[in-house]
Amino acid sequence: MLPLGTISAQDQPLTATEKAQMLDTIKKIKTGVIKGRSGVNSSALSAYRAAATSATSAYDFYLKCYKEINFTRKGAKESEYRDWRTKNKDYLSSREHSSARRLQLQFLILTIRAANLEEDERESLIPELITLMDNCISAYPYLGKSKRILSAAATGSTFAEVYDLSSTLVGLKNWPRSPMDVSGIYESTIMPNYRTPDRVKELMQAWDKRISQEIKLVAAANSSEAEADFTNKTLPKLKWLKYMDMLRAGKNREALTSMVTLVRSNPDHEDIDTWLEEVEGYLSGKLDPGTFEDAEKERKASELAKQKTKASSDRATSNPSLEDARKALEGLNRGGGRNGGRRGIPDDVDLDQIRDLFNRR
Numbered sequence: 001m002l003p004l005g006t007i008s009a010q011d012q013p014l015t016a017t018e019k020a021q022m023l024d025t026i027k028k029i030k031t032g033v034i035k036g037r038s039g040v041n042s043s044a045l046s047a048y049r050a051a052a053t054s055a056t057s058a059y060d061f062y063l064k065c066y067k068e069i070n071f072t073r074k075g076a077k078e079s080e081y082r083d084w085r086t087k088n089k090d091y092l093s094s095r096e097h098s099s100a101r102r103l104q105l106q107f108l109i110l111t112i113r114a115a116n117l118e119e120d121e122r123e124s125l126i127p128e129l130i131t132l133m134d135n136c137i138s139a140y141p142y143l144g145k146s147k148r149i150l151s152a153a154a155t156g157s158t159f160a161e162v163y164d165l166s167s168t169l170v171g172l173k174n175w176p177r178s179p180m181d182v183s184g185i186y187e188s189t190i191m192p193n194y195r196t197p198d199r200v201k202e203l204m205q206a207w208d209k210r211i212s213q214e215i216k217l218v219a220a221a222n223s224s225e226a227e228a229d230f231t232n233k234t235l236p237k238l239k240w241l242k243y244m245d246m247l248r249a250g251k252n253r254e255a256l257t258s259m260v261t262l263v264r265s266n267p268d269h270e271d272i273d274t275w276l277e278e279v280e281g282y283l284s285g286k287l288d289p290g291t292f293e294d295a296e297k298e299r300k301a302s303e304l305a306k307q308k309t310k311a312s313s314d315r316a317t318s319n320p321s322l323e324d325a326r327k328a329l330e331g332l333n334r335g336g337g338r339n340g341g342r343r344g345i346p347d348d349v350d351l352d353q354i355r356d357l358f359n360r361r
Helices: 016-051 057-073 078-087 095-115 119-144 143-151 158-162 182-193 197-220 226-249 252-265 272-284 291-315 321-333 351-361
Strands: none
Touching: 016 057, 016 095, 016 226, 057 095, 057 321, 095 119, 095 143, 095 158, 119 182, 158 272, 182 197, 182 291, 182 351, 197 226, 226 252, 226 291, 252 272
16 A cells, blocks of 8 residues: 555656647647548549539539439439439529539638638638628629528538548637628627727727628628618627627727717617626716627627527437427326226327337437
């Protein structure tokens, strides 16, 4: 038995040298993982670049990928593919569809390039990402029902599926899944780079660009109702968030003056009570806007909560039989009771579903 005062080597704290060596090992492993993904994605990147050179090449490449996923790999007959292509030719060969697929390919190219970089190196791609967003927004009014292509997750597209792209992007954090998620792109990918006291000018420029793009996106929807909702509700919220960033950056005079102007111009806004209370607190010194770091932690916590809520909802809707069983159990509790067994089981209660529910527990 070891003396009580003796500490085994395994319980000794790591030395600074040991920590440095382990960190160096982790860095090398990370580099190796990224290089491995780069090799896996190189064939996809090459194919995407060739297909994105024109709308026609994007259309041809889409047919090739769709055939591979939905016909070749399933052992379907060539005649089945030809029938499908003929039936959908008008839509698939349309300018709207081909243009949307080309833009989707361009976004996937950027996504692969981002995955091949360390997170702190991805800022170099922001100008190209913003330009691509501009191009998507400009094309949006003319895409008809192909608009949904640019709003859907590109990593789940036919182009991505044929190369199993999603499995190589698991480590890609804070990068968008579609080029039309303007709010998400700015909040998660662009603005965090500029939320530091020494990059306030770039942060304000990013805010102005974001607001400009969101205005254009709403206008592209060609809906007077959507425009009115954006102008009266969303735009004031965006401006308030911009002024909050300004305040956190120490631009007190400009931020507080802008906040007062905003609340004066929007007395009927749904957030007016909160805004009035906060701006009063900032002016009196009773409230502190906090730091950029505080705001980022709060944003991430909110995003995580939303993801958990969505995951819970998805699990419920993906298992309708289990939901039906729960409803059946509720029906039994409602109709059976314990009144000496005199009340019968309601007709709409499925006992098999109830048994299945208990078997899963």
